[in-house]
Amino acid sequence: MTRERIYLFDTTLRDGQQTPGVDFSVEDKIAISNLLDEFGIDYVEGGYPGANPTDTAFFSEKRTEKSTFVAFGMTKRAGISASNDPGLAVLLQAKSDAICFVAKSWDYHVRVALGCSNEENLEAIRESVEAARSAAKEAMVDCEHFFDGYKANPKYALACAKTAYEAGARWVVLCDTNGGTQPHEIREIVSAVIAAGIPGSSLGIHAHDDTGQAVANSLAAVEAGCRQIQGTLNGIGERCGNANLVTLIATLSLKKTYSSRFETAIDAESLTGLTALSHAFDELLNRSPNHQSPYVGASAFATKAGIHASALLKDPRTYEHVTPESVGNFRKVMVSDQGGKSNFINALKRRGIEVAKDDPKLDQLISIVKEREASGYAYEGADASFELLARRTLGTIPEFFTVEGFRVMVERRFDSHGRIKIVSEAVVKIAVDGETHMSVAEGDGPVNALDRALRKDFGKYQHEIDDLVLADFKVRILNGGTEAITRVLIESTDSSGVRWWTVGVSENIIDASFQALMDSVIYKLMKNRELAGKIAAE
Numbered sequence: 034m035t036r037e038r039i040y041l042f043d044t045t046l047r048d049g050q051q052t053p054g055v056d057f058s059v060e061d062k063i064a065i066s067n068l069l070d071e072f073g074i075d076y077v078e079g080g081y082p083g084a085n086p087t088d089t090a091f092f093s094e095k096r097t098e099k100s101t102f103v104a105f106g107m108t109k110r111a112g113i114s115a116s117n118d119p120g121l122a123v124l125l126q127a128k129s130d131a132i133c134f135v136a137k138s139w140d141y142h143v144r145v146a147l148g149c150s151n152e153e154n155l156e157a158i159r160e161s162v163e164a165a166r167s168a169a170k171e172a173m174v175d176c177e178h179f180f181d182g183y184k185a186n187p188k189y190a191l192a193c194a195k196t197a198y199e200a201g202a203r204w205v206v207l208c209d210t211n212g213g214t215q216p217h218e219i220r221e222i223v224s225a226v227i228a229a230g231i232p233g234s235s236l237g238i239h240a241h242d243d244t245g246q247a248v249a250n251s252l253a254a255v256e257a258g259c260r261q262i263q264g265t266l267n268g269i270g271e272r273c274g275n276a277n278l279v280t281l282i283a284t285l286s287l288k289k290t291y292s293s294r295f296e297t298a299i300d301a302e303s304l305t306g307l308t309a310l311s312h313a314f315d316e317l318l319n320r321s322p323n324h325q326s327p328y329v330g331a332s333a334f335a336t337k338a339g340i341h342a343s344a345l346l347k348d349p350r351t352y353e354h355v356t357p358e359s360v361g362n363f364r365k366v367m368v369s370d371q372g373g374k375s376n377f378i379n380a381l382k383r384r385g386i387e388v389a390k391d392d393p394k395l396d397q398l399i400s401i402v403k404e405r406e407a408s409g410y411a412y413e414g415a416d417a418s419f420e421l422l423a424r425r426t427l428g429t430i431p432e433f434f435t436v437e438g439f440r441v442m443v444e445r446r447f448d449s450h451g452r453i454k455i456v457s458e459a460v461v462k463i464a465v466d467g468e469t470h471m472s473v474a475e476g477d478g479p480v481n482a483l484d485r486a487l488r489k490d491f492g493k494y495q496h497e498i499d500d501l502v503l504a505d506f507k508v509r510i511l512n513g514g515t516e517a518i519t520r521v522l523i524e525s526t527d528s529s530g531v532r533w534w535t536v537g538v539s540e541n542i543i544d545a546s547f548q549a550l551m552d553s554v555i556y557k558l559m560k561n562r563e564l565a566g567k568i569a570a571e
């Protein structure tokens with residue numbers, strides 16, 4: 034049986050950007066569009082060229098290879114012709130393959146927000162779609178507040194959708210812009226739109242999560258006939274977020290009720306990259322992944338030790354609704370029992386560390402990891418620190434140097450022109466082969482000063498860390514109030530292009546940073562000697 038194709042449309046870079054606290058730079062946008070493109074999403078909407086300098090710069094070139102690259106913008110204004118509308122001109126000139134126009138489809142909004150007549154709004158939709166098509170771009174129209182508009186005036190909402198379709202829009206997207214519509218209403222209204230003459234193969238759904246049903250509403254729309262789904266990575270978006278594409282992709286691919294009838298661009302092999310995609314995006318946002326996310330959360334396939342755990346390991350199918358491997362996630366059984374132990378042994382093996390199952394040092398390592406994770410360390414995101422901890426506990430790390438101490442001073446003062454100046458100065462004292470090396474350096478901030486001081490005199494290792502670059506630095510406060518604990522993650526790289534992550538945890542942000550910095554340097558020294566780094570090089 035041939036299956037019908039469902040098209041996936043990602044709006045992380047446009048609607049997702051509405052999330053409070055999220056603001057993408059051009060570099061972020063490039064990184065995210067690469068993730069989406071490589072993963073295989075059909076459409077990547079990049080933003081609103083002309084609306085702000087970031088989006089304009091982002092659209093100065095085409096940013097995807099396989100995905101259709103989409104610019105978003107308004108339909109032409111009423112009262113001027115399409116060829117004289119400067120906003121439309123910017124959209125047509127953007128280096129995109131497609132344009133997604135946003136159009137009003139509720140007569141109340143046409144009157145109040147646009148201040149034009151219903152007929153002028155239809156004309157704006159028609160002429161904008163035609164202009165995009167003449168510019169050889171795929172055209173689509175997001176019908177804003179479609180479901181509410183339909184409830185208020187079905188005739189006019191349908192007229193907007195039909196005008197877009199008849200003008201040649203590839204997709205007419207029905208938007209539940211305020212997220213209040215319920216699944217059965219979505220089903221009924223989509224069916225009515227199809228009955229009115231727009232085929233489901235040209236209809237899309239754009240759902241928001243204000244009643245926690247954005248995914249359910251998207252699936253209801255698919256059931257009713259829509260063949261394009263708009264959503265965002267991890268469901269980010271304004272207010273309560275958009276439909277979570279990560280969840281939708283897994284459900285469409287793995288649940289027989291959908292997979293027997295529909296297919297997406299994501300095949301079984303690509304699907305195993307889903308967890309990595311979701312986590313990479315959280316990493317970019319500098320937020321910790323939600324452990325309880327469907328399919329991709331760290332707890333999605335976790336079981337506490339006990340009756341379930343041993344039965345689970347005998348036959349996981351009776352306990353899990355899908356296999357964790359299918360989405361690139363892992364089965365997790367708490368580390369103290371046998372299953373956990375073999376997980377640990379496997380994790381170590383991948384790093385080239387062999388340890389016997391009955392080695393008491395292994396139990397020691399497991400309890401140290403548990404204890405440290407409880408106090409705030411996150412080894413999941415800091416592979417290099419995990420590897421160092423394992424090697425240290427199992428006794429295979431040479432003592433390259435010891436840190437005798439460090440001191441950091443931060444001074445806020447006025448310079449001779451009366452301007453405020455913040456100066457950070459660090460002193461680092463290390464011992465190499467029994468000889469003390471002390472260096473002082475200034476830097477842009479305390480961590481930079483520490484890094485500079487360390488590099489100033491590192492004894493015989495001086496040149497070994499010349500190519501070490503601290504690529505990224507992330508700080509997270511773990512619990513509020515005066516007893517807050519700080520976790521610092523450092524991403525490092527060197528001339529080989531390999532990247533590794535280290536972690537430090539302390540009540541003091543400088544100390545946490547210093548721990549992560551030390552792990553990075555030691556890892557680099559290990560790596561130089563081919564004593565470490567198998568995972569990082571993968």
Ligand SMILES: [Zn+2]
Nearest residue numbers: 048210239241
């Ligand atoms: Zn939206």
